[in-house]
Amino acid sequence: MKLRPSYDADLDALSQALIHMGALAADAIARTLTALKTGDRAMAQSVIDADAEVDRAERDIEHRCLTLLLCQQPVAGDLRKVSTAIKMITDIERVGDAAADIAEIGLHMKDTKLPAALPHIEKMAETAQKMVEDAIRAYVDEDLQLAADVIQRDDEVDAGFNAVKGEIAQLLSKDIDDAVDCLMIAKYLERLGDHAVNICEWVQFYKTGVHKNEKIL
Numbered sequence: 001m002k003l004r005p006s007y008d009a010d011l012d013a014l015s016q017a018l019i020h021m022g023a024l025a026a027d028a029i030a031r032t033l034t035a036l037k038t039g040d041r042a043m044a045q046s047v048i049d050a051d052a053e054v055d056r057a058e059r060d061i062e063h064r065c066l067t068l069l070l071c072q073q074p075v076a077g078d079l080r081k082v083s084t085a086i087k088m089i090t091d092i093e094r095v096g097d098a099a100a101d102i103a104e105i106g107l108h109m110k111d112t113k114l115p116a117a118l119p120h121i122e123k124m125a126e127t128a129q130k131m132v133e134d135a136i137r138a139y140v141d142e143d144l145q146l147a148a149d150v151i152q153r154d155d156e157v158d159a160g161f162n163a164v165k166g167e168i169a170q171l172l173s174k175d176i177d178d179a180v181d182c183l184m185i186a187k188y189l190e191r192l193g194d195h196a197v198n199i200c201e202w203v204q205f206y207k208t209g210v211h212k213n214e215k216i217l
Contacts, residue, residue, distance in 0.1 A: 007072055011081065014064045015140065018085050018092075021057035022136030025092050028054070028099035029129040029192065036106050036114050036185070037122065047103040054096035058089045077206075084206040088139065091195040091202075095132055098188045098195070105181050105188075118167045118182055124160035124189040127153065131196035138203045147200035157193035161186055 028047050035044035065086045068074060074082055114121055131150050138147040164186040171179040205211035 010064070010068055010072070011078065014061065014068065014082070014085055017057065017061050017064060018088065019136060019140055021054060021061060021089060021092050022132070022139075024050070024054050024057060025095040025099065026129060026133045026136065028096050029125070029132060032099045032103045032106070033122070033125045033129065035103055036125070041107060044103040044106045048100045048107075051096050051100040054093055058093045061085060061089050080206045080209060084139070084202045087202045087205075088199050091198045092136075095192055095195050098192055102185050102188050105185055109178060109181050110175075114182065114185075118164060118171065120160045120163040120167060121182060121186055121189065124157055124164065124186060127156050127160065128189050128192035128196065131157070131193055132199075135196040135199035135203070138200055139206070142203075142207055144204060144207055147203040150200045151197050154193045154197045157190055161190040 028050060031043055032047050034040065035047065065082050068082050072078075131153055134146055134150050137143065138150060164182070168179045168183050168186075171182065201211060
């Protein structure tokens with residue numbers, strides 16, 4: 001029996017808050033990619049400024065989760081849902097941070113846009129953005145297959161990072177500063193894929209009670 005009539009509403013509100021936070025982070029990636037492709041300094045700055053909103057969303061969800069744990073003492077599936085939310089927001093917040101960091105690097109590049117000699121960075125960014133969006137959707141839809149698909153796609157991001165490193169080796173002879181900046185961007189993009197994987201692994205835990213081959217609940 002639920003401890004109070006609003007219990008289901010509180011859980012639903014938690015899910016909606018998590019969806020909102022995920023959307024903010026995914027939008028930050030999209031706008032960062034646009035800024036890098038077009039050299040739009042104002043858009044890059046807007047990504048940096050908007051990171052505070054992702055941080056506020058994280059604090060709001062933490063408060064919701066702690067309130068549910070302390071006041072409702074959820075068990076079984078509901079406990080996993082709340083625990084999953086607490087774990088997921090850490091990765092979502094880091095996605096927002098990474099997008100802001102990439103945008104800041106872009107602002108300091110000579111022409112604020114990616115060199116044409118590095119086509120794999122754009123592909124990495126598009127793949128990482130889609131992974132984050134699908135990771136959030138996997139949680140919303142409780143879709144284990146989609147979560148597994150996202151985890152598999154991390155290999156694409158890793159392969160892209162290796163390709164970018166080869167392209168940067170050629171760019172070094174032309175522009176050392178841009179080469180270093182682009183390597184940092186590529187590394188942040190690689191981390192975005194890792195965060196999407198982490199989110200999906202927590203989705204799997206939420207649905208199965210198993211995380212990384214270890215039974216937790």
